[in-house]
Amino acid sequence: xxxxxxxxxxxxxxxxxxxxxxxxxxxxxxxxxxxxxxxxxxxxxxxxxxxxxxxxxxxxxxxxxxxxxxxxxxxxxxxxxxxxxxxxxxxxxxxxxxxxxxxxxxxxxxxxxxxxxxxxxxxxxxxxxxxxxxxxxxxxxxxxxxxxxxxxxxxxxxxxxxxxxxxxxxxxxxxxxxxxxxxxxxxxxxxxxxxxxxxxxxxxxxxxxxxxxxxxxxxxxxxxxxxxxxxxxxxxxxxxxxxxxxxxxxxxxxxxxxxxxxxxxxxxxxxxxxxxxxxxxxxxxxxxxxxxxxxxxxxxxxxxxxxxxxxxxxxxxxxxxxxxxxxxxxxxxxxxxxxxxxxxxxxxxxxxxxxxxxxxxxxxxxxxxxxxxxxxxxxxxxxxxxxxxxxxxxxxxxxxxxxxxxxxxxxxxxxxxxxxxxxxxxxxxxxxxxxxxxxxxxxxxxxxxxxxxxxxxxxxxxxxxxxxxxxxxxxxxxxxxxxxxxxxxxxxxxxxxxxxxxxxxxxxxxxxxxxxxxxxxxxxxxxxxxxxxxxxxxxxxxxxxxxxxxxxxxxxxxxxxxxxxxxxxxxxxxxxxxxxxxxxxxxxxxxxxxxxxxxxxxxxxxxxxxxxxxxxxx
Amino acid sequence: xxxxxxxxxxxxxxxxxxxxxxxxxxxxxxxxxxxxxxxxxxxxxxxxxxxxxxxxxxxxxxxxxxxxxxxxxxxxxxxxxxxxxxxxxxxxxxxxxxxxxxxxxxxxxxxxxxxxxxxxxxxxxxxxxxxxxxxxxxxxxxxxxxxxxxxxxxxxxxxxxxxxxxxxxxxxxxxxxxxxxx
Numbered sequence: 001x002x003x004x005x006x007x008x009x010x011x012x013x014x015x016x017x018x019x020x021x022x023x024x025x026x027x028x029x030x031x032x033x034x035x036x037x038x039x040x041x042x043x044x045x046x047x048x049x050x051x052x053x054x055x056x057x058x059x060x061x062x063x064x065x066x067x068x069x070x071x072x073x074x075x076x077x078x079x080x081x082x083x084x085x086x087x088x089x090x091x092x093x094x095x096x097x098x099x100x101x102x103x104x105x106x107x108x109x110x111x112x113x114x115x116x117x118x119x120x121x122x123x124x125x126x127x128x129x130x131x132x133x134x135x136x137x138x139x140x141x142x143x144x145x146x147x148x149x150x151x152x153x154x155x156x157x158x159x160x161x162x163x164x165x166x167x168x169x170x171x172x173x174x175x176x177x178x179x180x181x182x183x184x185x186x187x188x189x190x191x192x193x194x195x196x197x198x199x200x201x202x203x204x205x206x207x208x209x210x211x212x213x214x215x216x217x218x219x220x221x222x223x224x225x226x227x228x229x230x231x232x233x234x235x236x237x238x239x240x241x242x243x244x245x246x247x248x249x250x251x252x253x254x255x256x257x258x259x260x261x262x263x264x265x266x267x268x269x270x271x272x273x274x275x276x277x278x279x280x281x282x283x284x285x286x287x288x289x290x291x292x293x294x295x296x297x298x299x300x301x302x303x304x305x306x307x308x309x310x311x312x313x314x315x316x317x318x319x320x321x322x323x324x325x326x327x328x329x330x331x332x333x334x335x336x337x338x339x340x341x342x343x344x345x346x347x348x349x350x351x352x353x354x355x356x357x358x359x360x361x362x363x364x365x366x367x368x369x370x371x372x373x374x375x376x377x378x379x380x381x382x383x384x385x386x387x388x389x390x391x392x393x394x395x396x397x398x399x400x401x402x403x404x405x406x407x408x409x410x411x412x413x414x415x416x417x418x419x420x421x422x423x424x425x426x427x428x429x430x431x432x433x434x435x436x437x438x439x440x441x442x443x444x445x446x447x448x449x450x451x452x453x454x455x456x457x458x459x460x461x462x463x464x465x466x467x468x469x470x471x472x473x474x475x476x477x478x479x480x481x482x483x484x485x486x487x488x489x490x491x492x493x494x495x496x497x498x499x500x501x502x503x504x505x506x507x508x509x510x511x512x513x514x515x516x517x518x519x520x521x522x523x524x525x526x527x528x529x530x531x532x533x534x535x536x537x538x539x540x541x542x543x544x545x546x547x548x549x550x551x552x553x554x555x556x557x558x559x560x561x562x563x564x565x566x567x568x569x570x571x572x573x574x575x576x577x578x579x580x581x582x583x584x585x586x587x588x589x590x591x592x593x594x595x596x597x598x599x600x601x602x603x604x605x606x607x608x609x610x611x612x613x614x615x616x617x618x
Numbered sequence: 619x620x621x622x623x624x625x626x627x628x629x630x631x632x633x634x635x636x637x638x639x640x641x642x643x644x645x646x647x648x649x650x651x652x653x654x655x656x657x658x659x660x661x662x663x664x665x666x667x668x669x670x671x672x673x674x675x676x677x678x679x680x681x682x683x684x685x686x687x688x689x690x691x692x693x694x695x696x697x698x699x700x701x702x703x704x705x706x707x708x709x710x711x712x713x714x715x716x717x718x719x720x721x722x723x724x725x726x727x728x729x730x731x732x733x734x735x736x737x738x739x740x741x742x743x744x745x746x747x748x749x750x751x752x753x754x755x756x757x758x759x760x761x762x763x764x765x766x767x768x769x770x771x772x773x774x775x776x777x778x779x780x781x782x783x784x785x786x787x788x789x790x791x792x793x794x795x796x797x798x799x800x
Contacts, residue, residue, distance in 0.1 A: 142738050468702060582713065585708070
């Protein structure tokens with residue numbers, strides 16, 4: 001008995017010591033899990049726990065975590081000291097195309113991915129000036145630039161298990177050994193002869209590398225391809241259009257509303273054969289819930305833009321899929337914009353967060369500032385819409401019916417052949433385009449960098465020729481009400497209201513970053529990186545970079561234990577095409593009508609490609 | 619008065635004679651030229667060792683400043699989805715065509731060659747999809763976008779949804795050396 005007691009005490013003591021050691025080592029290396037911030041207030045949204053682990057100081061994927069929070073748990077830089085932020089080092093990529101890819105930081109190495117031709121630089125952060133450890137030349141085919149609708153951009157790489165995964169513009173996915181830069185495998189996932197490119201960042205989860213195709217303006221057939229992480233072999237392909245067997249819809253498909261239910265809707269909601277060239281590409285952001293083992297992503301606009309050529313709901317374009325990661329089978333689908341009339345893709349970021357329910361419970365939800373102008377909060381288990389309030393000016397839709405899940409269009413705003421329809425709001429890039437928001441568990445707010453553009457539109461019959469644009473629309477965009485072309489909105493997804501907004505002259509094309517230091521960072525197309533107070537929106541610091549900013553700012557902990565902020569600078573993309581492509585502003589329809597909205601951009605900024613890294617003085 | 623009459627007659631006779639002369643001097647249609655796209659047309663470049671620059675393709679004169687060819691080219695420009703990349707000359711996925719800057723040369727035969735052969739930064743090769751005549755017509759229209767042709771040859775009505783001014787208002791841009799856009 002006595003011996004047992006002593007033994008028990010010893011075990012307890014050892015356990016306490018081990019626990020203490022583990023606890024201290026954990027707290028010395030990490031900051032609280034993002035989810036921990038949510039405990040303070042029951043009224044706030046909090047990130048999905050399993051999809052948003054504690055911050056380890058790295059930035060391994062564009063969205064920061066599977067929940068796509070773009071939130072850094074680092075808190076050394078605060079509203080009190082951000083005014084002293086200064087450049088630590090810079091890195092020039094040698095490219096001048098639109099620079100959208102966030103640098104990744106993993107264990108004291110920074111991985112910089114460039115736009116076409118998709119080179120990668122691995123920078124050693126432990127050495128002064130961060131010299132390159134290795135470089136990788138993607139050598140993406142130049143011809144691919146001719147079928148990339150909105151600039152030969154790349155939206156970032158993904159680090160997992162000692163490997164770096166990225167997509168090349170000419171339709172290949174590659175896996176690199178993160179230590180050496182050696183190419184481990186290369187798989188073709190898209191065909192430029194059909195107008196397909198790949199611009200999105202892959203998402204790696206559950207042993208799969210998930211990749212979609214771009215080309216919603218080229219008459220492609222959209223799809224998500226899952227590759228085996230180890231070999232690069234294709235595991236499954238889930239098409240956006242076509243028969244259920246291609247879309248991977250089976251008996252376990254449970255759409256949230258009757259409108260998305262039926263047999264072979266990917267065929268029957270189209271005129272004969274048109275689903276084969278109907279778009280619905282997958283060029284945006286994926287999120288993943290490890291508990292439900294579901295991957296979430298949105299599909300692009302249907303093609304062509306001239307909707308008269310494709311009567312019907314055009315499933316499964318302009319909506320959100322929830323797919324089982326292992327099999328690719330569709331669990332549910334919700335079509336945000338049936339029979340899209342204005343290029344209102346649905347590919348924007350999906351933030352996985354748990355919101356307070358009516359009885360004090362937490363509802364596993366997703367937050368989606370959509371291109372059609374509505375901020376959707378949906379139950380991510382079922383797809384049911386919990387709320388959908390406009391976060392921007394809209395005059396082409398009346399609202400979302402929560403009973404049926406239907407978007408209610410304004411019939412007189414439907415473009416017709418032979419007529420120029422004026423003052424369509426939001427314009428083709430929507431209330432917000434690809435550039436993702438950040439979600440702070442500290443404030444519970446979603447920080448949305450977006451745009452305020454309206455357009456005139458005339459449609460005409462588009463001729464399908466593989467490898468060429470399939471659009472059939474003349475568009476001319478201009479600033480919406482108020483005259484400011486950009487807006488930065490802080491949105492409370494629980495109370496469904498705007499907390500503050502900042503008007504920006506130029507369209508906002510850069511993603512946002514939120515930090516535990518209660519700061520939010522975003523960039524402008526004329527090159528300013530701005531830091532604002534996460535609670536009030538007050539501008540606290542800004543820095544003018546060499547070119548315009550359309551890339552994701554990130555935050556990481558350096559080998560010296562300090563917090564760093566990094567941002568790519570290099571104007572381009574659809575909004576910046578006038579600069580990178582040297583377009584002529586005297587044609588208002590240039591770049592699918594975007595040129596008219598940014599006629600002044602060439603006078604303000606030139607092309608470039610530089611990563612800026614900032615820190616507080618030592 | 620009476621002295622004026624013979625003068626008037628002489629004047630009429632002179633006009634008739636001159637116009638007759640003009641008619642006599644009218645260009646015969648001559649030997650028909652094969653409607654092939656100029657394989658020999660190069661992007662502007664250096665011809666080393668004093669090698670001669672290739673002359674303008676003789677077919678150029680049949681299409682350039684030809685209202686019919688330009689109108690046909692304008693229609694093809696939309697039908698063949700050129701407009702999707704180059705817009706109405708301002709550019710987008712492809713470069714602007716109205717600014718006088720030519721990556722691969724701004725002569726009509728050079729433009730026709732670019733359309734037929736494609737170019738490495740994304741310009742598709744149309745040789746297998748369009749007839750040579752259509753390619754020449756497209757080249758004639760493309761050249762007109764930067765105001766290189768006479769105003770009486772271009773369309774006075776924009777072929778678009780009132781977003782772009784008609785071509786008769788296009789200001790002539792000087793042709794820049796090839797690749798100046800790069």
